[in-house]
Amino acid sequence: MVLVAVAGGGYLYIKNLDDNIRGGDLHSGIDPKAVVAPAKPNAQGQTPLNILIIGSDGRDSAADCELGGACSTAGGLARADVEMLVHLSADRSNASITSIPRDTVVDLADCKGSPKGRHTLINASLNYGGPGCVVDTWQKLTGISINHYIMVDFKGVVDMADAIGGVQVCAKQNVVDYKVYTDAQGVRHEEGSGLVYPAGTRKITGVQALEWLRTRHAWEDGTDIGRTHAQHLYLNSMIRQMKSLGTLTNIPEMNKLATTATKALQVDLPLKHSGITGMLSLASQFNAVKPERVTTVTIPWHYGPSVNGAQPVLLTQPDADKIFTQIRNDVPFDKNAATATATTATPTPAPVATVSATPEQKAAVDISVQNATVDGRGQQITDFLKSQGFTKAQRDTSYVAATPTKLTYPTADKAQAEAVQAALGLRASALTPSSSASHLTLVVGTDWTKGTDFDSTAPTQKAGLPTGTDFQNGADATQCMQVYTGAHYADGRPIYTWTGSTPPKVPQAKG
Incomplete structure (x- = not known):
């Protein structure tokens, strides 16, 4: 009971x-x-x-x-x-x-x-x-x-x-x-x-x-x-x-x-x-x-041009995207584990399929190229695909959110997707079949910021953060805030600090 x-x-x-x-x-x-x-x-x-x-x-x-x-x-x-x-x-x-x-x-x-x-x-x-x-x-x-x-x-x-x-x-x-x-x-x-x-x-x-x-x-x-x-x-x-x-x-x-x-x-x-x-x-x-x-x-951030007297904050690229990519790929920010890079690094990719497509087969591939990374990448990859015989390749200027590289294709067009994969050195994980897709769509992602061969130019990320990134480690008990001492009232008194042993009395602020 x-x-x-x-x-x-x-x-x-x-x-x-x-x-x-x-x-x-x-x-x-x-x-x-x-x-x-x-x-x-x-x-x-x-x-x-x-x-x-x-x-x-x-x-x-x-x-x-x-x-x-x-x-x-x-x-x-x-x-x-x-x-x-x-x-x-x-x-x-x-x-x-x-x-x-x-x-x-x-x-x-x-x-x-x-x-x-x-x-x-x-x-x-x-x-x-x-x-x-x-x-x-x-x-x-x-x-x-x-x-x-x-x-x-x-x-x-x-x-x-x-x-x-x-x-x-x-x-x-x-x-x-x-x-x-x-x-x-x-x-x-x-x-x-x-x-x-x-x-x-x-x-x-x-x-x-x-x-x-x-x-x-x-x-x-x-x-x-x-x-x-x-x-x-x-x-x-x-x-x-x-x-x-x-x-x-x-x-x-x-x-x-x-x-x-x-x-x-x-x-x-x-x-x-x-x-x-x-x-x-x-x-x-x-x-x-x-x-x-x-x-x-x-x-990482910086101030943008003043708009109506206010300075907007903008993300600093490519460092911001590097951090987003680390989170997506589960790469640690710290280097405090003895085997941090070994235990969290992206596994070695399987060899890219080698597809021997004829010029006629390449010319028949209808593919759009979208850019989700640094400026100009969509046009660069479009031009490269055309140079490789994919003459129908077209740049798609639609906005695309930050994302890893991916190639979406109609389920029936797997052979065409593999031909593009071979030309660009894409990993198999980048290929995504879709029953609703009408043609191939390549998104050039934040993990591919340069070059035309994905597998050779997109190195595995290592633990750590981009140089200059503002961070703190959770074990650091010495952290102490700096007070802003550069602001003063008209009579010279500092606004945000005081001297002496008696703290000022202020009402609870409303704002």
């Missing part, structure tokens, strides 16, 4: 947690360019896992409104100001957390109920189509198949910070993220997260944790890039803390965390249907990765 009661109580507890979880569609469902193939398993049959973390600035609840920002979502003000892709390797030996600056200008996915063809800031994707639109925009941009999303709002950040007992962070100088100014119309404004933090290392909880994660103007160069670095520092510290305390193996602590997480997060419907057991399984898989095998990285 006691066992029945315990089992019944456990069932009710788990059901209560499952009922707490809010779910939504994983995809917006209408943009074919956002549809990418699932990740392929490795030699052991294991598959990588990609989870998009979304931080919403929505203020559509009293709790969120109380914590700062405009207290209205009239007109749709929710933006995805934090977007991070968590990648767990197929063998679960390493992981990465990749951020994209919120002001990066991209082609948003065409999402259900929203305007099509939007070329704007990536954080607007949440406004235009919910979290499923954020997922589709990432897939369209990167060619990476995303398995799940997890979205958290202001109140959720506060609750989660308290549930894990706070997170240790560091600032090199005293920091205050609060600015008062009067605009040209004489209207007084308050700006900033309201963070007040003395220099040094200490643990932050609750509202202060939210302020740390929201602080933008007071870090580094005063832009959103500094905020991304502060978020990475926080995440790395949290990972080390949870592992050192054994949070996921401590039943009382795990129960507290699970209860808070199910109330604080919104997830995709497949993850919601897996319930708290599925969410804990994901957490356990990530927790199994050693901190020194976790890398947080910001996608």
Whole structure:
């Protein structure tokens, strides 16, 4: 009888947690360019896992409104100001957390109920189509198949910070993220997260944790890039803390965390249907990765030409595509495994088929060439195919999302596809039969940026990141944020730092 009661109580507890979880569609469902193939398993049959973390600035609840920002979502003000892709390797030996600056200008996915063809800031994707639109925009941009999303709002950040007992962070100088100014119309404004933090290392909880994660103007160069670095520092510290305390193996602590997480997060419907057991399984898989095998990285970026006084953020190529390709190919960002390249490198491809096609057979092949990589590649490969006798080859200038090289062909035209494969040195894995295809379509992908022989010019990627990429290692406990000291009020006082031992008192900022 006691066992029945315990089992019944456990069932009710788990059901209560499952009922707490809010779910939504994983995809917006209408943009074919956002549809990418699932990740392929490795030699052991294991598959990588990609989870998009979304931080919403929505203020559509009293709790969120109380914590700062405009207290209205009239007109749709929710933006995805934090977007991070968590990648767990197929063998679960390493992981990465990749951020994209919120002001990066991209082609948003065409999402259900929203305007099509939007070329704007990536954080607007949440406004235009919910979290499923954020997922589709990432897939369209990167060619990476995303398995799940997890979205958290202001109140959720506060609750989660308290549930894990706070997170240790560091600032090199005293920091205050609060600015008062009067605009040209004489209207007084308050700006900033309201963070007040003395220099040094200490643990932050609750509202202060939210302020740390929201602080933008007071870090580094005063832009959103500094905020991304502060978020990475926080995440790395949290990972080390949870592992050192054994949070996921401590039943009382795990129960507290699970209860808070199910109330604080919104997830995709497949993850919601897996319930708290599925969410804990994901957490356990990530927790199994050693901190020194976790890398947080910001996608390479640069400022574009000023538009109406604002400087958009653009992705720096080809480095951004190299990182996207590494994630798609499950190549680790770190070099801390003794056999990192040996265990994760792409297997040696099977020999390319040698097809002896006649000039007449080549001339009969109807093939379009699309470009999903660096400028000019579509025309280069089209010209090469024509020089090899494929005189019907035509360049297709349609937009194609970043993707690996692939050759799609009608099922009945396998011989023609193999003739093109032989001419270009394509690997067998690039060939995709389609019952709906009317002719051959070659997409020159991000894994083929030069040359006309794919197999000889597309070397296997090695562990590591492109030179100059901004990253942090999860085991580095010395990370400390630099405060932006270059901004001053008219009377010479610094805006984002202070001197002395008494921290300034500021109201919680609204914006």
